[in-house]
Amino acid sequence: MNTGKPMAHTAKAQSPDEGDKQKSPKASRLDRNTRAKLGQQLRAVYDEVVSEGVPSRFTELLNGLNNEGKQNAH
């Protein structure tokens, strides 16, 4: 699902933001490198979980439904 959209992409999003009237000066102080590093850390934390794949309880849940369905159908 991770389409690998570069975080830098968002740097172009300079349009005025709703709900952020006082456009934080600190936000613009984050340089591209800092944002990229934060993005790397974020994805590393996220992907650590993603790399665990699908725990059996979920495959069983979905397969179980189908087996049930097949039994009912026959």
Added chain:
Amino acid sequence: MRIDDSVRQEILGAVPGLRAFAISLCGNVDRADDLVQEALLRALANIHSFQPGTNMSAWLFTILRNHFRSEYRKRRREVEDADGHYAESLTSHPEQHGQLELTEFREALGKLPEEQREALILVGASGFSYEEAADICGCAIGTVKSRVNRARTRLAELMSIQGVDDFGPDHETRAVLIGSRRG
């Protein structure tokens, strides 16, 4: 209940991301998996309302988030006894590679306001567009953008990033980190 194989595969394909998102929401792996399970059961019960050809992952994320908002947060408050519990439980996620930098990052992430955290994760890690994230969170695109910006700024503050040189892992570790997310 019977679902098409293709639908089943789509749902299973979304599960790893759903888990990662759920962990970021409730800060505890076991509760996150229960949340995913309940969200999947809800989705399956309402599978007729899913429009084939649209984004299954976004649909499931929306269901999970709404379920968390309506049920789980309430429960979490009941369980939670002190401030800081969330950040603590986040770091209890088993370390797989002994990455101290990630532990620090996880702590900082846990201190973000919930709305900022979810926006940042949806856009920065789950790979959703601002528009999709706005749909999932039920808010305007501009709101998502501003939440993501504020989340980044706050993270940088929490991690005391003064400049690039002060930040995180050395080049070698960083290469591993980058490599690991391709795997």
